[in-house]
Amino acid sequence: MALGLPADISLNELVRVIQKRIAGQVSPKLCQLNRSDYRIFDSSGVNLYDLPVPWWNEHDGGRYLGTWHINVTKDPESKRRNVGVYRMMILNKSQVTVSASENSHIAIHMRAAESAGRDLEMAVGIGVDEAIVLAAASGFSFGIDEYSIAGGLMHHAVDLINCNTVDIELPYNCEFIIEGVLKKGVRVKDGPFFDYTGEPSVNKSAFLFDVRSVGIKREPVFRGMSVGCAGAEDHVLFYLLSHLGLVDFHGSALKQKIQNIFLKRGYYRLFMQAGKMGHILKKKNRRTQNETV
Numbered sequence: 001m002a003l004g005l006p007a008d009i010s011l012n013e014l015v016r017v018i019q020k021r022i023a024g025q026v027s028p029k030l031c032q033l034n035r036s037d038y039r040i041f042d043s044s045g046v047n048l049y050d051l052p053v054p055w056w057n058e059h060d061g062g063r064y065l066g067t068w069h070i071n072v073t074k075d076p077e078s079k080r081r082n083v084g085v086y087r088m089m090i091l092n093k094s095q096v097t098v099s100a101s102e103n104s105h106i107a108i109h110m111r112a113a114e115s116a117g118r119d120l121e122m123a124v125g126i127g128v129d130e131a132i133v134l135a136a137a138s139g140f141s142f143g144i145d146e147y148s149i150a151g152g153l154m155h156h157a158v159d160l161i162n163c164n165t166v167d168i169e170l171p172y173n174c175e176f177i178i179e180g181v182l183k184k185g186v187r188v189k190d191g192p193f194f195d196y197t198g199e200p201s202v203n204k205s206a207f208l209f210d211v212r213s214v215g216i217k218r219e220p221v222f223r224g225m226s227v228g229c230a231g232a233e234d235h236v237l238f239y240l241l242s243h244l245g246l247v248d249f250h251g252s253a254l255k256q257k258i259q260n261i262f263l264k265r266g267y268y269r270l271f272m273q274a275g276k277m278g279h280i281l282k283k284k285n286r287r288t289q290n291e292t293v
Contacts (some may be wrong), residue, residue, distance in 0.1 A: 002130035003153055015243050018153065026151030026158075028080040031172050033161035038177065038215040038219075040156055040164065044212050048092040051176070052219055057128035057228045061202075062089045064193065067177075067224040069126040070136045070235060073109045073182075074170050076116055083136045088124070088209065089190050097190035097206040098122070098182060105142050110207060119168035119181035119212060122209060127175025127223040130159060138241055139248025165213045175223065177215035182207045194228030196235060230269045238263045
């Protein structure tokens with residue numbers, strides 16, 4: 001439906017349509033932002049705890065600002081853009097984790113910045129078009145502009161605006177615009193985080209995002225997803241991407257192959273459902289035993 005297609009479209013037809021649209025990329029276009037549409041908070045006024053960020057799962061180590069959003073960085077030298085989706089946990093009122101594998105595209109940009117002795121500028125867009133999140137989460141080759149992929153998916157160019165404090169572009173209609181830098185030479189703990197596999201995970205080498213500016217749309221809607229719930233958006237998204245051959249968690253070839261099989265067949269969702277049912281049965285059994293005693 002986010003792509004303007006019938007809700008009852010078959011999986012095979014959906015895959016065929018998406019493949020065709022991806023092949024017809026549409027370059028983004030730059031627009032002028034009406035600043036009056038946003039309330040802007042600079043570094044002295046930033047307080048991430050003021051944002052309506054839920055505590056998504058009881059197993060999570062904190063409030064996750066980024067679950068269904070985009071992270072945008074640029075290569076320090078070539079200025080080529082990467083648009084990805086990397087989870088983000090609030091640490092304090094102005095700092096957030098950014099969890100990424102060492103072979104991810106954002107990690108490549110970070111290594112280039114650190115080699116030059118610099119922080120890496122980053123902007124985060126929350127509440128963007130669903131097609132942009134789909135493109136950002138897909139495993140395209142390094143150097144491909146995901147905004148152009150999203151333009152192909154939507155059949156029109158993605159409207160972009162320049163950020164206030166960093167040399168990065170975000171979609172025009174973001175509900176929340178968050179700008180800052182990934183701090184060079186700093187790694188922090190992210191998690192635990194209850195993810196699509198049905199188990200809590202921890203990243204002890206996450207990047208540290210220092211937030212310098214926050215823009216909030218008038219009457220905003222905070223977009224996120226209930227990660228770790230059977231059949232939530234991450235399962236739906238990865239199920240689709242596995243059929244498109246666009247899942248890339250940057251692990252070993254064998255691990256990726258197994259993950260793709262599990263995602264394509266919905267095994268992780270089934271494991272979660274079975275685990276939840278087992279937990280309920282255990283609680284019921286304990287309650288019955290106590291009543292008997």
